[in-house]
Amino acid sequence: MSIRRVWSLISGDLRLGFRSPIILWLLIMPFVITFLLQVVFVALFDPEPRICIYDSEESDISLALEVVEGIRLSRAESPAELKEYIENNNADLGLVIEDGFCQAVRDGQKPELKYFFSGGSLASNRIVISLIVLDVLREIENMETPVDVVLQTGDEEETIALARKLIPAIVLLVLIITGIFVPAFMLVEEKEHGTMRALLVTPVTVSDILFSKALLGFTMTVTMCFITLALNGALSGQPLALLATIVAGTVVCNAIGLIYGTLAGNAKTLYTLVKSLNILLAGPILFYLFTGLPQWIAKIFPTYWFIDPLYSITLKGAAFPEVSFKLAVALGIGILLCITVVPLSRRMQRKLAE
């Protein structure tokens, strides 16, 4: 194998890669998935309750609501503007504080308080805001609350937001799609277009070709994984552990990509392989999303050995020593898969010539 020839092959692949719609899609995929995740799981399923207030005299109630955490407060300039806010579903609940409302509360007059709400708002948000407003009113009335509510988190696993739980899944998706697909697709393209034969009658060897595809896939995958983690705010304070995990995962995925690429004679076969087998690689993710499932089953999947460390590092802040054993297993799997590529490459060479 020659570094010069490998570099020449990579430079050719880079030139071709940026002209390939599939490779371009792989490059923008982390951005698209992150965007979708933010929209679906953060904006849609996990929004903060929103309240809009019209309060002409800046009463104590609106001042008290301003400091409450966990709700989003906006102010309307007029009752008409508040109505518009609600109708457009820009707030879950609207509150019009009449002049002298707070004083009336203090005087024990029990004044009427009107809530306006939109049909598009979540019932849970309306309840949350209602309870918060009642709590604030009790304070203004100087009444003692009948109980002290203490917030106690449950199982650590359960307190991680779904959007955060999905971060390792997105990284796995990047690993599977970029790490496996880039080397596999590039190899298959060379075979399908006959250019592999043209390369093999130059000083380029099969090892040069395989190594160049793997190296390009490796670089792209590691970069895309870190971009994905950064986009999702999951670059933890454990850079060494994170780097080691991504590297181990990429080695496994690149080796699988080379296996797919050497086995498949054309793009159709490759897509069939990817569609039928990648679902098995993504298996461990199910065990993180559904923690009630027997967790030992996840260990059967080769991807578990780098996804579990990734989960521990990004979501629980685990350090390198805590995940080193699993990473060593992942690296071992990667090396075994790389060894498998050798006889497959000889088979590919024979098939190419026939």
Next chain:
Amino acid sequence: MDPALFVENLSFSYGRLKAVQGISFHLNPGEILGFLGPNGAGKSTTIKMLTGLLTPDTGSIQILGMKMSLDNPEVQARIGVCFEEKNLYMNMTGRENLKFFSRLFGLKYCDVDTLLRRVDLAHRADDRVSMYSKGMRQRLMMARAIINSPDVLFLDEPTDGLDPVSSRTIRNIIREQAVRGAAVLLTTHDMWEADELSDRVAFLNEGKLYVVDTPDSLKMKYGRRSVKIRLGGGNQVREEIIELGAADAGDRIRELINSDNVMTIHTEEATLEDIFIEITGRGLDV
């Protein structure tokens, strides 16, 4: 002079099908050897073995004194190959294709523009190959095959299905390469092309090599040495065939020419196709 290519007892089978059966030949520097045979004769399989793509079942291949194998970059650096199938990078331009391959050969300097001009592609150098016609692609493949000034050039049906202009360009390049000193192995089932280009021809049929000789020698050996003279007089046209070996052949030809009735004179030597059929019992276009 040491042969540029030395092949001994080469065989290859695809399962039970014997594609090449114990062929032996050699090719000298500056020589063009035409491999003639019908489809399925074993020409492409032989080229694949000679270029290292296939490992022979038996036999040996020596190129420039070195053993041929796919993992021998030293040999690969000194050969050029032009396949029958079009295997260029379609999303690269013609210029990019050549530059890419020049880097793979480790050439420090490569005059791609001169090469593109030589194959009449200078005006389309920066167009993607996917926009090229069949003839243009074949010419670019030819340029790619000679980018490293190879000592041994393997050409598999290089003019198959091309327009006359592209075919002529490629034939001229083949001649230039031989003049430069390259040994050229050319497979074709076009006997006219083989006759025009080849210093020697080899007849391959059903994986067996029947004969390797110069076209002239084969014609002498297998063809008829005769002249056909068409004579016209009044409304009648008649033909006379004169065997050149006959004792009075010269006198008879002179006599006919002096008669003022001669319309045409044709030599009656055999074509390579005739000889091929005579030797192998099979036509070239089968």
